[in-house]
Amino acid sequence: MHDHTPKGHPAALDGHTTGHPHGMKPGDREEGGRKIWLPRLIAWELTRSCNLDCIHCRAAARFGPYPNELKTEECMKFLDDVVSFSKPIIIMTGGEPMLRDDIWDIARHGTALGLRMVMAPCGFLVTEEAAKKMIEAGIQRVSLSIDGATALSHDNFRRVPGAFASVMKAIENCKKAGLEFQVNTTISRHNIHELPQILDLVIKLGAKAHHPFLLVPTGRGAALKDLEISPEDYEKTLTWFYEMREKVPLQFKPTCAPHYYRIFRQKEKEKGRNVTQETHGLDAMSKGCMGGQTFAFVSHTGKVQICGFLETECGDIRKEPFSRIWNTSKVFQQMRAWDDYKGRCGYCEFRSVCGGCRARAFAFAGDYMEEEPFCTYEPGEAAKKARDFKKKASGG
Numbered sequence: 001m002h003d004h005t006p007k008g009h010p011a012a013l014d015g016h017t018t019g020h021p022h023g024m025k026p027g028d029r030e031e032g033g034r035k036i037w038l039p040r041l042i043a044w045e046l047t048r049s050c051n052l053d054c055i056h057c058r059a060a061a062r063f064g065p066y067p068n069e070l071k072t073e074e075c076m077k078f079l080d081d082v083v084s085f086s087k088p089i090i091i092m093t094g095g096e097p098m099l100r101d102d103i104w105d106i107a108r109h110g111t112a113l114g115l116r117m118v119m120a121p122c123g124f125l126v127t128e129e130a131a132k133k134m135i136e137a138g139i140q141r142v143s144l145s146i147d148g149a150t151a152l153s154h155d156n157f158r159r160v161p162g163a164f165a166s167v168m169k170a171i172e173n174c175k176k177a178g179l180e181f182q183v184n185t186t187i188s189r190h191n192i193h194e195l196p197q198i199l200d201l202v203i204k205l206g207a208k209a210h211h212p213f214l215l216v217p218t219g220r221g222a223a224l225k226d227l228e229i230s231p232e233d234y235e236k237t238l239t240w241f242y243e244m245r246e247k248v249p250l251q252f253k254p255t256c257a258p259h260y261y262r263i264f265r266q267k268e269k270e271k272g273r274n275v276t277q278e279t280h281g282l283d284a285m286s287k288g289c290m291g292g293q294t295f296a297f298v299s300h301t302g303k304v305q306i307c308g309f310l311e312t313e314c315g316d317i318r319k320e321p322f323s324r325i326w327n328t329s330k331v332f333q334q335m336r337a338w339d340d341y342k343g344r345c346g347y348c349e350f351r352s353v354c355g356g357c358r359a360r361a362f363a364f365a366g367d368y369m370e371e372e373p374f375c376t377y378e379p380g381e382a383a384k385k386a387r388d389f390k391k392k393a394s395g396g
């Protein structure tokens with residue numbers, strides 16, 4: 001098995017992948033002093049059909065069927081194109097990706113091409129037999145979501161009775177098959193008080209990683225603005241994760257929570273520690289929002305986005321190859337120009353490690369270049385002057 005992630009990085013499954021604070025990291029290519037951006041993680045919504053009805057779902061997914069989804073040949077062609085210029089991790093997600101009849105063929109094709117194929121199923125379909133099939137198809141990790149410490153809390157959020165029990169069963173089946181799994185938890189007012197119990201459960205279950213997602217008000221989640229935790233609670237929650245990270249036997253990857261990477265640096269500095277690759281490994285290399293930089297999303301009909309939470313279309317793999325969209329999309333270029341982000345995000349001292357959530361900015365301001373609305377940090381005036389000077393010097 002090969003791993004495209006940095007040394008020692010327990011490969012991420014969901015959310016955004018890693019990146020060097022200055023956009024460059026070992027293994028990145030450079031040409032004429034310019035960084036060559038390459039995808040390291042692609043979330044691929046293989047179908048929007050879903051057997052859950054989650055209250056917050058970014059895709060507002062229903063059982064379907066959805067018309068016009070990518071056909072098998074189109075899926076294979078997409079993977080061929082991806083490997084023509086990069087070797088990202090491919091997250092087969094949904095909806096419920098296992099509702100596709102050709103899911104094993106697609107997984108096998110990606111594996112044969114040398115890609116790290118991982119999957120984000122809902123739980124109900126991960127039988128003992130299906131877990132074995134995943135292994136046979138080369139799937140290297142699955143993510144399963146636990147959004148409540150109890151069946152009541154989880155099922156109310158996922159709006160299907162038995163959803164919690166199905167995830168527990170799915171985990172048992174993955175373990176029997178020897179398949180690695182991580183747990184994703186979307187955090188909102190419904191479960192913020194349950195976080196310590198959820199974390200306990202995730203550890204007891206034996207997950208490799210825990211990826212807490214902070215609610216993005218998009219899709220069905222757009223109607224949940226009153227479930228959003230306050231910016232102050234964001235700060236407290238992310239600080240809690242920072243404090244827990246050295247106490248738990250698994251990897252945390254706060255997702256849609258880019259300010260975690262600022263908090264991480266601030267807290268380490270308070271302890272007199274500089275965050276470097278040598279001292280902090282993966283944590284030093286991780287960046288908050290990597291949408292359009294090392295991360296991309298492809299929808300069930302082939303539309304390309306910077307991530308699953310920002311619906312702005314950046315291209316269509318039915319009209320042009322993904323490789324071209326990756327290199328030429330205007331939105332992708334904008335994502336890579338951190339100094340042009342608006343408001344505090346454009347000059348914040350931490351912009352190269354955080355970047356703010358572009359989808360949350362869009363949901364609140366109607367502009368994905370705007371500042372992250374859930375960040376409490378006020379960058380110094382000097383940072384603004386330095387950014388303006390830099391832009392002027394480069395003719396911007």
Ligand SMILES: C[S@@+](CC[C@H](N)C(=O)[O-])C[C@H]1O[C@@H](n2cnc3c(N)ncnc32)[C@H](O)[C@@H]1O
Nearest residue numbers: 056057058095120122145184186213215216221
């Ligand atoms: C695309 S989903 C994976 C699909 C899979 N069917 C599942 O059951 O989770 C990836 C993660 O995104 C989370 N998610 C979905 N909508 C979200 C939203 N509006 N804000 C934050 N996280 C969200 C899900 O809870 C899940 O943990």
